[in-house]
Amino acid sequence: MKTTYHWLTRHLPDLPELDQVVAGLTAMGVEVAATESVGAEYATVELAEVVAEERHPDADHLRVVTVVRGTGQKTRVVTGASNGRPGDRLWYAPPGTQMLDGRTLGIANLRGVLSPGMLLSAAELGFSVSAEGGGEGLWIWHGEQPLGTTLLEILGGVDTVLDLELTPNLAAFDQSAIGLARDLAAYFRRPLPTQPAPWTFGDAPWIGQVDLPHAPVYTLTGLQLRRSMDTPWWMQRLLRVVGQRPISPWVDLTNFLLWDLGQPLHVFDVDRVALPIAVRKARDGERLTTLDGIERTLTADDLVIADRHEALALAGVMGGRATAVTGETRRVLLESAHFEPTGIYRTMRHHQIESDAALHFGKGTDPQAALFAPAALVSYLGDCGEVTGSRMAGRVGERRPIRWNGDQVRRLLGVGWSDEEMLSDLARLGFDRDASNLTVPSYRPDVEALHDVAEEVLRVHGVENVPMRSLTGPIVPGRRTARAVRLHALAAAWAEVGYWEIVTSPFTSAEREAGWVATESATEPIAVQNPLRPEDSRLRRSLLPGLVETIGQNRARRDQELAVFELAPVFHRRGDRPEQQYQLAVGRTLDEPPPRWPRRPPATIYDLKAALAWVLRRVGLAEEFTLVLPEALPSWAHPGRALAVVDPHRAQRGVLAEVRPSLLEPLRVKRLALLVLDVGDPATWALRSPEVARPSRFPSSYRDLSWILPESMGYADLVQRIDRVLVPVRREFDVRTALIDRFVGEHGVSVTLRVTFQSNAATLSEREIEPVIDRMVSQLDAEGIRLRR
């Protein structure tokens, strides 16, 4: 909300300097988002009197008016207005005046007549006046001030607008000048502002049935204007600087009191109402066109103000168009009420009407204000207004007192403040204490229990006065969950092998998932009902779309090799419940890296495969997840370059594959390897640490052997058979095989292995090695694998 320094001084005279006020508000929990000085534009606008007028020699619709100014100087000004005759006092803005619309006045040449500055209408100065004051024409001033008086002097000088951020609890009591003034009074240790005396309501038969649980206080006051009036200038100016446009006295006065006393008021055009008024729940399907011109269909949750025939207004939220007042309306019914906040808030949300009234009632208001606000309004009408009757239904309920317990407050705050100190803090805010009970002022609907009271003590006493204390008791360093530790280990291992972690949003859409999430076997997605964008309308079931998009976006910006991964939850719908599971997705571009010296060959799918194997070994998952030839493949996978990741039960948990090039066209990537793996619940992984082998002290020996594979066999078939031969040998000493070359020659696929022998006990000699190789050669030969000589 906005208020001004001057406005606050209406409730708290002798207000300290602005920066102290800002500090005080901040300390009380009100965030001052900005301050802005206003009114300088009125510093040069001065009162002048018309002494002569003549027609403009060359324009029918213009006049040349001579005014005498405070200095006695006479100035000739051209005006298009038809009013402002000799003897009238007007507002004259000399050259250099900055206008509300931003332009700066100069000396204008109007059809050959020089016109320094302007004579102004009220609207040009941001005011609204009745016909008597000139209406739309020049503003005719009826005050007694001497010529030369500036408008700024009339308005009381330059003011400062305070732009405040109020949290919902503060909105229940600080959303008005008087509320803020009460907090500042407590902070600056001044007496609390006085509030108007309650209105004494009469017995006009205007109110019928009232839903008291939802409208505990409901009053109507009949008012009429004896003659047209202007909203007081100071009030118009305050309203304008806090962002309210002055419209007409009825609207301005109720607006002002809303922001002044925090009490929303409403006026009905009495001539359009069929009395008596009822306050009731709407009938389901009942219709009402609200002030904003929208026809609304109501439900039984909505509270309405109705006359004998129909709903006139959404209670506490917005009036109806049919009974709205206009600038000409003289006779009105002023409604001042207290509504139960939750119902108002619900109606506001349901109909999406964030009116200032609803934003007050819905957050909680002072029920007493419903009783004194009409008195305040009547006082501003002065002798223009007349009360034609009034009536009140309901009553202001008694507040349940709160049992004071100083020890509990001290314990909660961790302070040693005495009862006397704390109770005097509370008294500053208007809390009364009798014996052991605290009576909460009616304007603090938010305070319900002792912990609320503790917060008030804290606000007044100052958070900075609470001591710093360290938690006592033995401190045992805390632990992470197994799940968190394992997820981190897995992610860290991917980083170690040169992959960058990305974090993408979990929002996606059917279109974005298409092609990356299998449709037939996939589970139901969880839909987001209010996405920010249509492409974010569901929760991801796979990390692949986000990963692939990230790769594409990076490639769109620059040609680069990319190796990225994400380890994050994916979401599925299981019946009526959500299911969250961790998934790993890894991507590696395989196309030619951008030219760079020294040249590096492009990566291959084997790079990703080797990285996966390394990571799984490193983390201890080599037995939890193994790579096998796939039985079924996702549609994105290259059918000839894919492996499945299976768990110990042989269930497929993931896929490692190249992507079909056709899917990559939009990505500016020619070749891409992906891994997607449902890692399950890390807490249940059976981890196996890699064995730590003691290195041998004896030298190893090796033999390089080239084998020619029959067409039906792959590398794994060769290794499997060699391992079979080596089973008995490995009991004696260590034998390892490593692939050192592979090519396709005229005889078929040739694979060269380096077989390394090493013993913990001795240096191995030909005598031990040769028989092993002979056995290998003869057994493999029997299976069609020939040794290339």
Next chain:
Amino acid sequence: MSDRQGWSKAMAEAIAEAESSDQLERVRLEWLGKKGRLTTAMRNLGDLPSERRREEGQRFNALRESFETRYRQRRQQIATEEEDRQLRMEVLDMSLPGPEPIVGRLHPVSRVTRMVEDVFLKMGYTLAEGPEVETNWYNFEALNVPEYHPARAMQDSFFVNLPGYVLRTQTSPMQIRAMEKARGTLPLRVISTGRVYRRDEDSTHLPMFTQLEALVIDRNVGLADLKGTLLTMARELFGPRTQIRLRPSYFPFTEPSLEVDISCVVCQGRGCAVCQDGWLEILGSGMVHPTVLQNGGYNPERANGFALGLGIERVAMLIYGADDIRLLYQNDLSYLTTFGELWPGAEERSREGNSE
């Protein structure tokens, strides 16, 4: 024997004059080869009478040792010269760059999350977890946010097509889950980190961000303990000179509630473009609301607690001095790769180290 008087000098000169390994080898053969002058002379010693033989033998041995010493020194010299000659032909343009090492790293937010977790683990907090698609009960009602309450509007939520569920708007549901799990035991010290979702997006907000929640419940916990904890945390994260400022605020699940500012890490609180007034808003905290304690199975008459919620991205931005929070999740590798090692409060610390 007279020419042998000049042998010592002749040998020394021949060795010194050898310019290459080959030449030096020839000198060695000339003197010590099978038919070398010295070898031959020594072989012929046998013809001499025993008295002379011993005398001459000692002289020859001395000559031979002297030759060998000079020879070794010269050989070493020549080897170095030859290697130098060879190496001068292998000159590289050392101003050329090398290939970039192949490295990967965790996302900066992951790293900062872990760092902040570590600060709390050290203080005796244990990590707890909760789901991202959360029930309305845990995310709102249990936290003292009834359905038609203005506090709900403080966090615009994403709704899902599962009745009673919402994308969690905060890590605070963990408070209730952790309390339920602890079944009323004291003390309780837990943290939880994770992604949360709010339906707003502008230059300072993302629809997804990462929060750390901390909760303490014990018999005699007061706001003073919260204050002490906040200061410790701030100094661990931002350096030992960091100051904190607390302002009353409002969160439905705490009362009293406090907004916490730290002295600006950029200007050390003097005031700059980042902070305006020397303070940076960093987190929200407060004493756990009695209703929340009750909903978690604790009796507010017997136990108090405090809770705090910290935005990890904000901490990351401050520690790294980055200024646009949106870039964090655009996953532009050229951005992610610029984040260096985490040195929380490094500048402060090194300054203190120097002054000591």
